[in-house]
Amino acid sequence: MRDYGRAGHGCVGGVSGLRHEAALIESRTGGLLGIREATGIRGMAMGMRRYSAFAIAREAARYHTGWERAWRSPQPKAEYDAIIVGAGGHGLATAYYLAKNHGITNVAVVEKGWLGGGNTGRNTTIIRSNYLQPSSMAVFEKSRSLYEDLSQQLNYNIMFSPRGVLMLAQTEHEKRAWERTWHANRIAGIESELVTPERIKEIVPIIETGGPRYPVLGGLWQPRGGTARHDAVAWGYARAASAMGVDIIQQCEVTGVDRDADGVTGIQTTKGAIRTKKLCIVVAGNSGVLADMAGFRLPVESVALQALVSEPIKPCMDCVVMANTVHGYMSQSDKGEMVIGGGADGFNNYTQRGSFQHIEETVRALIETFPMISRLKMLRQWGGIVDMTGDRSPIIGTTPVPGVFINCGWGTGGFKAIPGSGWATAEMVADGAPRALAAPFSLDRFTEGRMIDESVAAAVAH
Ligand code: FAD
Ligand code: PYC
Numbered sequence: 001m002r003d004y005g006r007a008g009h010g011c012v013g014g015v016s017g018l019r020h021e022a023a024l025i026e027s028r029t030g031g032l033l034g035i036r037e038a039t040g041i042r043g044m045a046m047g048m049r050r051y052s053a054f055a056i057a058r059e060a061a062r063y064h065t066g067w068e069r070a071w072r073s074p075q076p077k078a079e080y081d082a083i084i085v086g087a088g089g090h091g092l093a094t095a096y097y098l099a100k101n102h103g104i105t106n107v108a109v110v111e112k113g114w115l116g117g118g119n120t121g122r123n124t125t126i127i128r129s130n131y132l133q134p135s136s137m138a139v140f141e142k143s144r145s146l147y148e149d150l151s152q153q154l155n156y157n158i159m160f161s162p163r164g165v166l167m168l169a170q171t172e173h174e175k176r177a178w179e180r181t182w183h184a185n186r187i188a189g190i191e192s193e194l195v196t197p198e199r200i201k202e203i204v205p206i207i208e209t210g211g212p213r214y215p216v217l218g219g220l221w222q223p224r225g226g227t228a229r230h231d232a233v234a235w236g237y238a239r240a241a242s243a244m245g246v247d248i249i250q251q252c253e254v255t256g257v258d259r260d261a262d263g264v265t266g267i268q269t270t271k272g273a274i275r276t277k278k279l280c281i282v283v284a285g286n287s288g289v290l291a292d293m294a295g296f297r298l299p300v301e302s303v304a305l306q307a308l309v310s311e312p313i314k315p316c317m318d319c320v321v322m323a324n325t326v327h328g329y330m331s332q333s334d335k336g337e338m339v340i341g342g343g344a345d346g347f348n349n350y351t352q353r354g355s356f357q358h359i360e361e362t363v364r365a366l367i368e369t370f371p372m373i374s375r376l377k378m379l380r381q382w383g384g385i386v387d388m389t390g391d392r393s394p395i396i397g398t399t400p401v402p403g404v405f406i407n408c409g410w411g412t413g414g415f416k417a418i419p420g421s422g423w424a425t426a427e428m429v430a431d432g433a434p435r436a437l438a439a440p441f442s443l444d445r446f447t448e449g450r451m452i453d454e455s456v457a458a459a460v461a462h
Contacts, residue, residue, distance in 0.1 A: 048243030050155050070235065071242035076249050079275040080108045082429055083267060084282055085254050085290060087111035089120040089230075090407055090414065091282035092237035093422020094429065095246045096154075101423070102430040105245035108276075109238075110269060112253035116234030119284050120415065122352070122384035124307050124331070124341045126320050127416040128165040128225035130192045131457040132181050135440035136393060137188045142437060143420030147228060150419060156236030158228045163319045163331075165225030166195070166203060167459060168369070170214035170325035177456045178220035193221045206316050211368040214325050227320065227331060233418055257294040263402030264294070280405040280429050285350065285385025287408035296400045298408065299446045301388045304345040305412050305460065306358045308381035310373070312336030321369075327461040328366035330373075338373060340366065343461030344386060344412060354381030386411050393452035396425055397434060397442035405429055406443065412460035 049055070049068065059066055082098065084091045087109045098104045109115075127147055129140035151157050169175035178194065185192040197209045197216050209216040238248055249271065256268035257279065266275040281290045285302040312335050322329040327343040342362030345355075359378055367374045389395060389409040394417070396407050407425045410417055424438035434442065440452060 048155075048239065051157075070239040071248055074247045074249065076108060076110070076252065076269070076271050076274050077247065079266075080247070081106040081276070082278040082280065083107070083274060083276040084109045084280045085267070086118070086281070086283040086286075087115035087234070087238065087248055087250065088118045088282065088284060089116070089233050089237065089418035090284075090410070090421050090425070091280075092116075092234055092241060092248075093418050094280060094282060094407065094425040095248075095422075096237045096241040096244075097423050097426035098429060099241055099244035099246055101426055104430055107241075107245075108247045108249055108274065109241070110252050110254055110267070110274070111248070111250045112270075114250050115238050115248060116231050119305075119384035119386060120234050120418070121231050122307070122382055123230055123415040124329070124339050125227040125230050125415055126165060126225070126322075126329070126331070127160070127162075127228060128222045129190055129416070130165075130167070130181055130185055130220060130222045130225070131454055132184050133393075133452050133454060134184075134188060135452055136454050136457065137185065137190055139394075139420045139424060139437055139441075140417055141188070141190050141420075142423065143417045144224070146419035146423065147416075148224075150228075150233075150236070154236035154240045156232060156239055158232040158236050160226065160228040162224045162226040164203070164221060164223045165320040165322070166200065166222075167220045167322045167324065168200070168216050169218045169220070170211075170216060170323060170369075172217070174325055175217050178218070181457060182220055191222065191224055193223065195219045195221045203319060204317060204321055206370060206372055207321070208369055208371055213368060214323075216369070225320065230415060233415075237418075237422070254290065254293070257290070257401075257404070259295065259401060264404050277403050278405070278429055279403060280407065280425065282407045282425070284387045284408060284410065284414070287387050287406065291399070291406070294399065294401050294404050296404075298395070298406070298443070299389060300395070300409055301348055302350060302385050303347065303388060304349055304351055304353070304383040305341070305386045306345070306354045306362075306381060306383040307339065307341040308354065308359055308362070308378050309333070309337040309339050310376040310378050313338070313376070316372070322459055323366065323369050324459050324461065326365035326369065328362050328369075329460075330366060330370065337379065338376060340373075340378075341460070344388070345383075350385055351383065352385060353383050355383075388412075390446070391451040392454045392458040394421070394441050395443050396421065396428065396438040397444070398428075398432075399443060409441075411458060413458055 320331040395409040
């Protein structure tokens with residue numbers, strides 16, 4: 001797994017960076033290991049031991065022989081109160097909040113690969129809530145605010161780094177779009193700021209604001225936006241959910257959905273059949289495949305979104321910059337790599353890989369605004385399959401099959417939404433119907449014409 005997310009700027013969690021390092025070392029030798037300590041975290045019924053500075057010191061003194069696995073790896077039971085398909089951030093957060101907020105712990109999260117191995121472990125970790133529509137702002141700001149102390153909540157350093165996110169305006173049209181978003185954000189009480197080219201140069205000294213084709217005309221700055229370490233978000237939710245009794249079953253592909261006249265009855269998997277009356281599908285780019293198994297269709301297209309990182313260099317940029325007119329964005333990891341992404345592929349596919357032309361297109365686009373990157377060597381690139389809806393907003397809702405719920409359509413922008421989405425999806429699965437946060441994102445908005453147009457705020461060209 002890539003390791004570009006270690007936060008150094010205002011990272012919440014203090015000493016937990018050390019605990020995370022310890023956990024990481026163990027993860028490379030076959031699974032994350034936890035730290036035994038007398039104090040249990042509130043609500044962690046299965047006896048998860050807290051990570052702390054004391055535990056680190058004690059383990060150092062006894063040659064790290066006392067670590068325990070961060071989550072259990074059980075065989076599936078015959079039946080669960082609820083099954084979540086997909087152990088990405090959204091599925092794991094849903095399981096965590098089902099257990100924590102609703103006391104529902106007889107839950108399985110079923111994952112065909114390894115947890116966090118989908119888009120959650122492949123994204124560029126940008127967190128912000130400067131969307132346009134009220135329902136989007138509500139869910140993204142709920143999420144951003146949950147990120148603020150998620151390390152403490154999960155007792156796992158997710159390395160939230162509110163380093164600020166800057167979205168450049170490089171055309172008059174874009175400038176007007178950000179002005180509109182800024183007004184909407186102010187009305188909703190979301191902190192964002194319109195900034196001038198001069199202020200942008202102060203925030204990002206390496207930027208070239210006077211480019212010949214697309215000079216920087218201004219920007220939208222969200223100072224409490226930022227990044228978090230993507231794998232740690234998945235691992236932290238997994239560990240805390242497992243400790244409360246949730247079974248996370250990896251290497252277990254769902255191959256069919258069982259139903260009778262009253263609705264869902266269970267699933268078929270590569271580890272056998274499992275019964276349930278509540279099934280929540282949270283599989284991002286594979287949503288259409290799972291919906292097909294359950295017997296309904298989704299207005300979602302699957303396309304690859306790619307990213308790349310450069311060789312590590314000295315610290316030169318301590319915020320995130322998105323240049324949407326030229327289709328590129330960039331931040332710097334704590335290891336020093338420039339983390340770079342561009343637009344989504346222009347055709348549907350299921351290939352989680354990068355392509356040569358994407359490196360060229362994206363780097364070429366960014367060079368005008370960041371001339372210094374023309375000298376950088378690019379080290380790695382990859383792709384993830386994102387689930388795009390027509391209005392670029394997610395779907396959280398019930399489906400035509402009673403007992404089957406869906407959470408998908410986060411497209412190019414769902415990492416930032418993991419905590420809020422998990423919170424809202426857990427409410428829906430617990431109650432059988434969405435509450436206020438999720439209600440606008442129902443599937444029937446596409447037939448009723450209640451689109452939530454976020455094609456500008458989605459910010460990544462597609
Ligand atoms: P995933 O993490 O993809 O999890 C779905 C899981 O379902 C996978 O683990 C998969 O293996 C599993 N699954 C699929 N089919 C089955 C089956 N049949 N049986 C069992 N399991 C199954 N968002 C941001 O907010 N900020 C960013 O900076 C950002 N950058 C991005 C950059 C890239 C290159 C990519 C690809 C995405 C980016 N995103 C970003 C989007 C974000 O990554 C996703 O929206 C988010 O991670 C989706 O999470 P998820 O849990 O829904 O899906
Ligand atoms: O949603 O902010 C975003 C984003 C940035 C890069 C990919 N997605």
